[in-house]
Amino acid sequence: MASVIQVTDLRKTYRLGALDVPVLNGVSLAVERGEMVSIMGPSGSGKSTLMNIIGCLDAPTSGSYLLEGEEVSRWGDARLAAARNQKIGFVFQTYNLLPRLSALANVELALQYGDRRNARARSLQALESVGLGHRYKHRPLELSGGEQQRVAIARALVKTPAIMLADEPTGALDTRSSAEIMAILQRLNRDEGLTVALVTHEADVARHTRRIISLRDGLIVGDEPVAEPLQAQLAEGVPA
Amino acid sequence: MTLFALIGTALSSIGGNRLRTGLTLLGIIIGVAAVIALMSIGRGAQEEITSRIESLGSNLLYVRPLDGELTLDDALALVDPVFAPSIVSVAPEVSTGGSVTYRTTETFSQVAGVTPEFADVRNFEVASGEFISAAHVTNRKNVAVLGSQTAEDLFGERGPVGVDIAVSGIPFTVIGVLESKGGTAFGNEDSRVLVPLTTAFFRLSGQRTAEGAITVDLINVQADGERIDEAQQEAATVLRLRHEVTDADDFRVDTQQSVIDTLSEATGTLTLFLGAVAGVSLVVGGIGIMNIMLVSVTERTREIGIRKALGAKRRDILAQFVTEAVLLSIGGGLLGVGAGVVTSRVLDGFTLAGSELTTVFSGDIAALALVVSAAIGLFFGIYPAARAAQLHPIEALRHE
Numbered sequence: 001m002a003s004v005i006q007v008t009d010l011r012k013t014y015r016l017g018a019l020d021v022p023v024l025n026g027v028s029l030a031v032e033r034g035e036m037v038s039i040m041g042p043s044g045s046g047k048s049t050l051m052n053i054i055g056c057l058d059a060p061t062s063g064s065y066l067l068e069g070e071e072v073s074r075w076g077d078a079r080l081a082a083a084r085n086q087k088i089g090f091v092f093q094t095y096n097l098l099p100r101l102s103a104l105a106n107v108e109l110a111l112q113y114g115d116r117r118n119a120r121a122r123s124l125q126a127l128e129s130v131g132l133g134h135r136y137k138h139r140p141l142e143l144s145g146g147e148q149q150r151v152a153i154a155r156a157l158v159k160t161p162a163i164m165l166a167d168e169p170t171g172a173l174d175t176r177s178s179a180e181i182m183a184i185l186q187r188l189n190r191d192e193g194l195t196v197a198l199v200t201h202e203a204d205v206a207r208h209t210r211r212i213i214s215l216r217d218g219l220i221v222g223d224e225p226v227a228e229p230l231q232a233q234l235a236e237g238v239p240a
Numbered sequence: 241m242t243l244f245a246l247i248g249t250a251l252s253s254i255g256g257n258r259l260r261t262g263l264t265l266l267g268i269i270i271g272v273a274a275v276i277a278l279m280s281i282g283r284g285a286q287e288e289i290t291s292r293i294e295s296l297g298s299n300l301l302y303v304r305p306l307d308g309e310l311t312l313d314d315a316l317a318l319v320d321p322v323f324a325p326s327i328v329s330v331a332p333e334v335s336t337g338g339s340v341t342y343r344t345t346e347t348f349s350q351v352a353g354v355t356p357e358f359a360d361v362r363n364f365e366v367a368s369g370e371f372i373s374a375a376h377v378t379n380r381k382n383v384a385v386l387g388s389q390t391a392e393d394l395f396g397e398r399g400p401v402g403v404d405i406a407v408s409g410i411p412f413t414v415i416g417v418l419e420s421k422g423g424t425a426f427g428n429e430d431s432r433v434l435v436p437l438t439t440a441f442f443r444l445s446g447q448r449t450a451e452g453a454i455t456v457d458l459i460n461v462q463a464d465g466e467r468i469d470e471a472q473q474e475a476a477t478v479l480r481l482r483h484e485v486t487d488a489d490d491f492r493v494d495t496q497q498s499v500i501d502t503l504s505e506a507t508g509t510l511t512l513f514l515g516a517v518a519g520v521s522l523v524v525g526g527i528g529i530m531n532i533m534l535v536s537v538t539e540r541t542r543e544i545g546i547r548k549a550l551g552a553k554r555r556d557i558l559a560q561f562v563t564e565a566v567l568l569s570i571g572g573g574l575l576g577v578g579a580g581v582v583t584s585r586v587l588d589g590f591t592l593a594g595s596e597l598t599t600v601f602s603g604d605i606a607a608l609a610l611v612v613s614a615a616i617g618l619f620f621g622i623y624p625a626a627r628a629a630q631l632h633p634i635e636a637l638r639h640e
Contacts, residue, residue, distance in 0.1 A: 057634050092637070100253070113550060116245075
């Protein structure tokens, strides 16, 4: 079976006026089904750009990107949108929930552009799996930061994606909430076989995953397995 | 996305800012209400004119000179059981204008010289006194029958019968007052003064043909029942023979219906014109929608980014914003129809510059206004929606 993600010699150059700014200078890597990897690197290393391309939000300047064996790098808007809808689950640092909608409606939004069958039931189920089944009516502003990020995880989860991409998922959270989020991600990876890739600049967070890819100046400078991943402390009331 | 979900999403974001939505709607509401109110006034005028002309008698023909002359003898020749069996009766008219004075009160009105048949042919009843008789015509008597409006202008509540007045400086005795036929903004049968035809011709207008015959300006012809077309043919034939016409007629014969048609066409154009003027405010309302949609796209850039990250295609975003714009304009359109109906009801019977407005509301006006407002929402909604759809997902997600 093909790798979930297989990128080969991926390059991305932004044009700023007359200036060409290279951000990715030939990145090759593969992520297999069921892996939990972290991508580390200082700011400007190109990790966000790599994440955007893997997430089908952006197209590479050159190179190949196979998503579940399909070449994605030359796709147009409609096919990329469909790929985002069916194969990618995003979790952002700033949650990116719609403030007008309830937690449940935010989760349902992910199904609105694709397979709508049993949308409500599946959304409720996703909320329950992150321990927020009882708070589905609340709007984002009535929830804590940790809870909002759990709604975002439920939203990414509800479409059963090929891979969950988490961009600094704990960056805006306190220690306790961060532990909650990492515990949930670890459980989903361990029990449900969810493939997780997370971008972080915190070594502490990265050590919760089983493989660390280090990026610097648009190149991979390290790709190491983690011998003994840290297990996140489980908070009360959060299923793990 | 299903249409149902689209409408639900659009309604929830429209409802998110009530004041702004209300003000945007107001632009469309005013536009649609103005279209409906003004077109109702135009329709009202149209129906008023038609019914007023029909009240003159439905079996009437009008004969007018056309670069030639019509004489009193022409008129009398039309009453001919052999050549014109479909013509019942004729009422020739000589019209001039003039001042009508009673003591110090003066009014200007149309003065018509008529024969006794005029009352029958044109369906006039005398409210008080008597109508002009054959003897008055023969003897060129200085007697006058006043239209109800003229009588009121000169005499107020008093009865004018038997009183002396002056028409263009010549003394006349009032012998009767006509019943009111009702007037409109487009002319008034009630403000005329009727005098014997001979008196009008010799004393007031003083014109004459080369042969010394009495010329008339109009011949009212009454047809026998429904035989209007036959009467029109017969009148034309008789006059062609008398005038020895070889090519083009030097007169024209109009039926009541052709007069109604001509006037309806004119007022129909007026109605459309009024609607178009009001339509300008509808376009302004549409620009209001466009403005608010552009603001909304900017404010919701992040939302657009989130939706795109979750798998919304360009056309999903396009559909979402176009739906919002069209819902705004249709909502405004529906409220505007309500406001327009109320306005046209209120204006019905309202007196403007001395004449009473009549408004007629009909469903086709409302349907037209609704369709136009929906089209305006679509037209002015597409540009902001296209801008939203073209946003790059990453830039939209980074937007603060």
